[in-house]
Amino acid sequence: MSIEAELKARVGDPQTVRAGLASRADVTQAVYHDTYYDRAGDGFMSGGRELRLRTIETQDSVRHLLTFKAPAVDEASGSKPEFETEVADPEAVAAILEGLGYRPALTFSKRCENFEFEHDGHPMLATLVTVPEIEGTFLEVETVVEQEDGLSAALDAVRGVLHELGINDDDLTTELYTDAVKRSRGA
Template identity: 55%
Template sequence: MIEAELKARVRDPEYVMKRLDRMTHGRAEVYQDTYYDSPSRSLEAKDQELRVRTIHGPDSTRSVLTYKGARVDSASGSKPEHETVVDDPEAVHAMLRGLGYVPAIAFQKRCRNYEFRASARDLLATLVQVPEIDGTFLEVETMVRDPKELAAALDDIRSVMRELRIEADDFTTELYTDAVAARRTPG
């Protein structure tokens, strides 16, 4: 599966949240993300990601293990993604460390998630704030099976984002991991 996703900086978060709240019920969640890599940073060098995410919601906490392959579309940053639910995140952290991976970076994301259908696709829109990064971001994503479907899926996502007043120069492919790491680097 490929995660077709676009991310943008949001100029008017209140407007976007009100529009999304009219479309569907939003769910506030806090993500605690830990990204792993080899000591030599071989995953980063291959544009791959290995992450353990624990999601704290109002009624439950759940965890997932995610592997993302290298980008299949440089303009959007869309990547193949494989994810599975984890019953015991501490065991997964121990397994990854036992396999030689080390935590590369860990940080928190404060999210408001909206699931809805548009253009005959299941979409997830997420308003994101990372305490260590200025501003609010909007991610809109859907999953596609075939790389040939990616362009059409991204067009559908762009259409939704236009409805939310996201402009062409608002889009970004900067990774939160890179932005947080830059913030933590002295000087």
């Protein structure tokens, strides 16, 4: 089981953070188009689970991913077990999900600047994120661990990256983009 060890923060000075990340790695610009699926009446999403079909567009490629996230194993960070696979035919996957009783619950896009590097022996993905419906810029820093007993050390490494970029613990947030987008749309 893979666990996404991730922390997310609101960024007050995106230019400084961007420069700090650019000193570590080249940037890949991407637009993520996400559709989250839910089942009516059974509390699937409200139970902390996520089922998402994502299209990632970069200058060089278009990829599709199906992701399932189980409820958080660490409430302070919101880190969740994650299962993800690349999808060749997103329309077929959408039809399969709907045939199984899932319905699109929320669709939105986000603009991402991705930076991949290593820190304290962990491969890191740092992403500056803007979502049109949400005010501000966010920074997500994540790595993946295979066992829950490695989560604490991985989160310490993630926190180290954030601190080096001038992000402190007061800037951290566990609010989900899905919740913020729903609130902005009045849903």
